[in-house]
Amino acid sequence: MRYLRITAPLAALGFSAFLGAAIPGALSSGEAGAKAANAAAVRIDNFNFTPPDLVVAPGTTVTWTNADDSPHTVREKDGKFKSAALDTDDTFSQTFTAPGEYEYFCSIHPRMVGKVVVKPAGSSS
Amino acid sequence: MADHELWGAANINRRGLLKCMAWAGTGVLWSVSGGVPRSLGLIGDAVAADPQASGFTFLQISDSHVGFDKPANPNALGTFQEAIAKVNAMPTPPAFIIHTGDITHLSKDKEFDDADQAMKALKQKVYVIPGEHDVADADNGKAYLDRYGKGTKGKGWYSFDYGGAHFIALINVFNFEPGFKSAGLATLGDEQLEWMEKDVKGLSASTPIVVLAHLPLWTIYQDWGWGTEDAQRALGYLQRFGSVTVLNGHIHQIQQKVEGHVSFHTAMSTAFPQPAPGTAPSPGPMKVPAEQLHSVLGIRTVNYVRGKSPLAVIETPLGA
Numbered sequence: 506m507r508y509l510r511i512t513a514p515l516a517a518l519g520f521s522a523f524l525g526a527a528i529p530g531a532l533s534s535g536e537a538g539a540k541a542a543n544a545a546a547v548r549i550d551n552f553n554f555t556p557p558d559l560v561v562a563p564g565t566t567v568t569w570t571n572a573d574d575s576p577h578t579v580r581e582k583d584g585k586f587k588s589a590a591l592d593t594d595d596t597f598s599q600t601f602t603a604p605g606e607y608e609y610f611c612s613i614h615p616r617m618v619g620k621v622v623v624k625p626a627g628s629s630s
Numbered sequence: 631m632a633d634h635e636l637w638g639a640a641n642i643n644r645r646g647l648l649k650c651m652a653w654a655g656t657g658v659l660w661s662v663s664g665g666v667p668r669s670l671g672l673i674g675d676a677v678a679a680d681p682q683a684s685g686f687t688f689l690q691i692s693d694s695h696v697g698f699d700k701p702a703n704p705n706a707l708g709t710f711q712e713a714i715a716k717v718n719a720m721p722t723p724p725a726f727i728i729h730t731g732d733i734t735h736l737s738k739d740k741e742f743d744d745a746d747q748a749m750k751a752l753k754q755k756v757y758v759i760p761g762e763h764d765v766a767d768a769d770n771g772k773a774y775l776d777r778y779g780k781g782t783k784g785k786g787w788y789s790f791d792y793g794g795a796h797f798i799a800l801i802n803v804f805n806f807e808p809g810f811k812s813a814g815l816a817t818l819g820d821e822q823l824e825w826m827e828k829d830v831k832g833l834s835a836s837t838p839i840v841v842l843a844h845l846p847l848w849t850i851y852q853d854w855g856w857g858t859e860d861a862q863r864a865l866g867y868l869q870r871f872g873s874v875t876v877l878n879g880h881i882h883q884i885q886q887k888v889e890g891h892v893s894f895h896t897a898m899s900t901a902f903p904q905p906a907p908g909t910a911p912s913p914g915p916m917k918v919p920a921e922q923l924h925s926v927l928g929i930r931t932v933n934y935v936r937g938k939s940p941l942a943v944i945e946t947p948l949g950a
Contacts, residue, residue, distance in 0.1 A: 551911060551912050551914075552911075552912040552913070552914070573914065574700055574701075574914050575913075575915065578766055582808050582810070584770075587768055587770070588768060589736075589737070589766070589768040590736040590737055590738075590766035592735075592736055593700070608808075608810060610806075610808035610809065612762065612766060612806060613762045613766050614814075615808050615809050615814040615815075616809035616813075616814030616853075616854070616855045617809070618808055618809050618810050
């Protein structure tokens with residue numbers, strides 16, 4: 506769990522993160538500058554995570570934005586990370602440093618599932 | 631086992647919902663006879679609240695979603711307060727109130743505070759169980775349990791007796807099976823089921839049992855996760871009892887089913903309606919014209935007459 510750094514959900518970040526823009530404010534550590542460029546977005550809409558499977562490089566900050574009229578959560582299946590309930594337009598960000606597969610779901614609507622695959626660029630597995 | 635669906639998942643639908651909308655201005659009296667609930671037709675509030683000799687009534691409120699502020703209900707706290715005012719205006723006050731979950735919309739402290747404040751207007755004891763919206767905080771239900779968990783078992787479950795009936799408040803909003811490979815249904819879990827088995831062990835089979843749970847204890851619509859994976863095990867412990875009434879919330883509409891001596895009822899919300907199973911792409915809030923909102927929100931009273939197993943269930947839309 507040490508390698509997972511949870512950043513606070515900040516509603517204001519949602520829009521820029523969704524565009525994949527740099528969001529240095531979302532990262533608290535000294536390495537923020539180097540990692541800030543690695544941002545990815547998942548949109549929550551109509552009871553789906555889009556894209557459901559997201560492949561990112563280590564160090565990427567993924568931001569989920571709830572574009573639905575129902576609240577949702579983002580919860581890793583073993584509890585490695587979990588958002589609070591996200592109301593419409595709320596966002597949740599999570600920085601992934603360790604390679605691996607992270608399956609997550611909405612704890613309010615558990616049929617909603619998604620996956621973040623973290624692997625170094627150029628890696629085939 | 632006889633499986634007679636009155637408004638079962640297979641055939642309930644827009645027609646049923648419209649029927650429900652048409653009830654604005656009335657209550658509907660349900661009387662259970664021979665294990666089959668039957669609507670006795672449309673009645674006024676005064677009839678609905680007719681005092682029952684040596685029995686009692688209790689009232690179910692559900693899915694108040696305090697904090698919800700979107701179409702079709704910009705003020706869910708307001709409609710919750712209206713429901714409470716309606717209870718307080720009943721000519722025969724119910725013995726106690728049950729709230730079958732989704733007290734709040736987002737598990738926020740402010741929402742719990744507002745809901746508590748609203749419920750303080752009730753003169754009776756309020757028994758609550760959480761919905762999944764009440765345990766959606768990042769700490770997995772801490773906000774709810776800090777407030778309502780005192781004196782309960784496990785993750786908030788409990789039982790109590792009133793007037794000869796035994797009430798079991800079950801929690802099925804923790805430990806959802808994520809839908810990776812499963813149906814994404816609710817679960818009660820081993821710990822709670824073992825507790826429940828012990829809880830009913832010493833009771834005589836003639837004790838009327840009332841089970842409360844937020845998500846339905848029968849699968850109404852799997853595609854939307856409207857069911858409880860291990861509900862059959864819970865119902866198995868209740869098989870020997872002559873009268874079992876299951877009261878659920880979660881789906882914001884009335885659905886009822888009778889299976890042998892067990893009757894299942896889901897309740898209306900005091901906040902917003904949800905679509906009938908499969909009639910929309912997702913189970914999100916259903917937008918209805920403002921003038922129809924109150925006809926799809928409501929409260930429920932249950933009459934219990936001592937010495938008889940039937941419980942009469944009365945639905946009262948907020949617009950009534």
